[in-house]
Amino acid sequence: MGEAENLFLVIMAGGSGTRFWPKSTARKPKQLLSFGKRDGESGKAESESPSLLGMTLARFDGIVPRDQRLIVTTKLLGDAVAGQAAGATVLQEPQGRNTAPCIYWAAREIAKRDPRGVMLVMPADHYIAFPERFRETVRQAARWAATHDDLVALGVKPARPETGYGYLRIAPGVLGEKGCRKVEAFVEKPALEKAREFVSSGRYLWNGGMFLWRAEVILAAFDRHMPEMEKAWTQAQGEIGEAYPRMTATSIDYGVMEKADNVVSFPLDCGWDDVGSWTSLEGLADALGARHEAGTVVGGEALSIDASGNIVDVPGKVAALLGVKDLIIVQQGEVLLVADKNRAQDIKLIVEQVKLQKPHLA
């Protein structure tokens, strides 16, 4: 199938976070960043490569018509997201309320146009190395969702015993072609030992937060598992500013998916990465054209002597690295971050300091 009349895309782009600080800030979170190929040949600043949001949108060209795309984001990010929307409709949440209200709202918007429309929910800030494989799975899953009253989760084949993601436990029996299976449970982020068991068992997939369902199917699931959502919507007469504060601020996983008994999963094997931190870029070095003897250079250029394992993002600049290993080196505007790579998870602590002492830089 090419572009499907009844396929609607919902991109959740309201996220914020500090793990890519100083490249990311409150006004420019991860989904608006580009981790582009650098122009190492000419020495010029790298050309503007698309942001993760832009790449997410582009991935659906030929599958979802532009006027059937919604991007849900926050007021703070509204203008920046609109500038990259490429024809998609931007919905600005009155405030961040986690994913359940966001998906409820989007489902209502789609149901107005086509209650039987298939709604494809995607985060805005993931990376996919093999988009054609991704699209093929999406096509299969969309067909399933169009013809079954199921909630479909795309589950990522685990590449390692990751403790930072939730997992889907899948039933043994295959339901249809392409490995579609019943989801038995949504499992929270496991400890390492558990994660190892999950991976070796073959019964678990990573929960990447990618879902497909018909608008009417997810709305029925809301009515069953979160009836307060419909009540809030009706009381507010669809006025989102009124409805949003009344909705329960929780995740779709917790509010609906974990409770529903009609969840199935298609396995996704497409080089998916959630680009969760500076260190995650090492795994994407080849895809980003960022491999360097000094480590991973995603922005700017590097010269080095006896340097290795570093992660460097210095757009428009030249990093000269001498005898340094396993550092994160990021220059952005007024800020220069130099961090031990093994302390990447503590960048948030530095950002807390910055918020207090230099709030304009956070």
Next chain:
Amino acid sequence: MGEAENLFLVIMAGGSGTRFWPKSTARKPKQLLSFGKRDGESGKAESESPSLLGMTLARFDGIVPRDQRLIVTTKLLGDAVAGQAAGATVLQEPQGRNTAPCIYWAAREIAKRDPRGVMLVMPADHYIAFPERFRETVRQAARWAATHDDLVALGVKPARPETGYGYLRIAPGVLGEKGCRKVEAFVEKPALEKAREFVSSGRYLWNGGMFLWRAEVILAAFDRHMPEMEKAWTQAQGEIGEAYPRMTATSIDYGVMEKADNVVSFPLDCGWDDVGSWTSLEGLADALGARHEAGTVVGGEALSIDASGNIVDVPGKVAALLGVKDLIIVQQGEVLLVADKNRAQDIKLIVEQVKLQKPHLA
């Protein structure tokens, strides 16, 4: 004595070097840099503090009239030096020929005005923590030079067994007040064991390249030990462009001082430092107002968590340091240097690479 009619200052400011790259470049060597107090209070970029050359000149205010000051530098640096000369006459060498031709030329210039003038030769790029003590020693030494046919070297009391400097071996007997002694020998940079012996013996001073003599006395020493200089000068009829290429390119130490038997030394105890490398700034941290929990911050500001022993110079920027130790972190224009502090002596290797790959940055 206040300003002395017959005291002339000669500042040698032709040096180049790579040890402070990227702050220093071919067109802006160490003597033109400022290692200023940062303005940590307001968060503004540091105000323009004087360069080492500017500090060197200022040190002689009240001792040497401005119209009795010469700065000898290269053509390449002529304009930049002139901009900081503060009334001194700038002599531009046709090419760098080490210190002997430079001093010969300056002596000739001074002898034209006053053959009995005392000539005080100073490098442009040293730091002195206690300038009043320095001035007191200079006054004593100038008096000696005015009244004795000696070559006077100011010898720095050694603070550590430094292997990077030459030493003066001094005779036991004191010749006059203030510890003036005969210099028995100029000793080249020693190995560490030797340097330790030197320091514990009490018979050695660092050779800081600071000299005083009457113009006629040093010219007589040149005539005796380097007679080719006078020949070159006379043949060129004092035209420096003609004379310079004929002069022997060697140091005053090697060409004259080591051979002369009329050398005396005054000991200098004034917190002298030759500011030889990024790491030398650690010893000057207090004087520069640069002490920080993350190390020594000579330019820009720093925020840190679990960082120590770093040397940071990021003018106008904020360095956020997380879990990093003993790094040199310097941002200058297009360049960001991040080096292991223990590899400071290898910065020249990085500069060699830069010269090949990015010559405009070297």
